[in-house]
Amino acid sequence: MPHYQTWEEFTRAAEKLYLADPMKVRVVLKYRHCDGNLCIKVTDDVACLLYRTDQAQDVKKIEKFHSQLMRLMVAKESRSAAMETD
Amino acid sequence: TVLLISEQNHLLLFQKCRTSGSVFITLKKYDGRTKPVPRKGHVESFEPADNKCLLRATDGKKKISTVVSSKEVNKFQMVSFVCLLSSFFVGTGEE
Numbered sequence: 001m002p003h004y005q006t007w008e009e010f011t012r013a014a015e016k017l018y019l020a021d022p023m024k025v026r027v028v029l030k031y032r033h034c035d036g037n038l039c040i041k042v043t044d045d046v047a048c049l050l051y052r053t054d055q056a057q058d059v060k061k062i063e064k065f066h067s068q069l070m071r072l073m074v075a076k077e078s079r080s081a082a083m084e085t086d
Numbered sequence: 087t088v089l090l091i092s093e094q095n096h097l098l099l100f101q102k103c104r105t106s107g108s109v110f111i112t113l114k115k116y117d118g119r120t121k122p123v124p125r126k127g128h129v130e131s132f133e134p135a136d137n138k139c140l141l142r143a144t145d146g147k148k149k150i151s152t153v154v155s156s157k158e159v160n161k162f163q164m165v166s167f168v169c170l171l172s173s174f175f176v177g178t179g180e181e
């Protein structure tokens with residue numbers, strides 16, 4: 001269950017996992033107000049990729065990535081150019 | 087703290103005024119099926135949709151969910167999500 005330290009590594013691995021089998025992958029966001037942290041998990045029930053943060057600047061990145069994944073899911077072609085890896 | 091999820095004209099308000107506990111948001115691609123996959127026997131013809139996703143939110147007690155299609159995704163933003171979390175982290179974090 002790898003915890004990624006680098007955002008870029010996480011998004012690369014997460015996008016790859018999703019594109020391998022879009023119907024198997026789910027994205028889970030866990031927010032704890034009391035602890036002040038946000039965790040994003042991308043899993044296909046075999047591999048589990050995690051990124052955790054307590055930094056404000058990461059919140060925007062996580063939300064943006066979440067939106068990108070949502071757009072990928074509703075796009076007709078599975079290999080959509082809507083995904084930008086920054 | 088409030089999490090707003092906008093779905094067409096319906097606004098699902100998810101209030102989370104808590105000093106303890108977690109909020110979970112789950113997103114997955116959805117093919118539109120409304121019946122479980124039959125274990126055996128003939129498989130009824132089913133045309134999977136390719137333009138939908140399922141969004142669920144819970145605080146462990148209350149649950150809400152919605153289906154988002156390609157037509158709605160542009161209107162669909164986690165607006166308050168970013169605002170509330172950003173304002174929260176400003177209050178607690180040093181950086």
